[in-house]
Amino acid sequence: EAIDNYFKEGNPRSIPKIVGFNENGKELFIWGPRPKFAQDLVQQLKAEGYTKEEFNKELHLWYAKNKGKELEKELVNIFRNLIK
Numbered sequence: 001e002a003i004d005n006y007f008k009e010g011n012p013r014s015i016p017k018i019v020g021f022n023e024n025g026k027e028l029f030i031w032g033p034r035p036k037f038a039q040d041l042v043q044q045l046k047a048e049g050y051t052k053e054e055f056n057k058e059l060h061l062w063y064a065k066n067k068g069k070e071l072e073k074e075l076v077n078i079f080r081n082l083i084k
Contacts, residue, residue, distance in 0.1 A: 006030065018075075020082070029078050035070035038062060 006017050017032035034042070041062055045055045 020078075028082060031074065031078060035066075035074055037066075037070050 003017075003019065006019055007015075015033040017030065019030050020028040022028055033039070038059065042055070042059060045058055050058065
């Protein structure tokens, strides 16, 4: 499947990715697996040696406080750029 090209080896397919194509099959954008701030947080926590339990707690706390605002902002920006 075409989507297989968007997963790194060892990453589960359950991690969400949004890939947009035009009518000719040209890739327009890729988003995922999480908002940039959350992705940066993940990398920071891993670098600091957090356990999986600590890591998940911090990430879920961020998601709860953010309430999807970062996700919404990033997707709106993607779609705005597409209609320019």
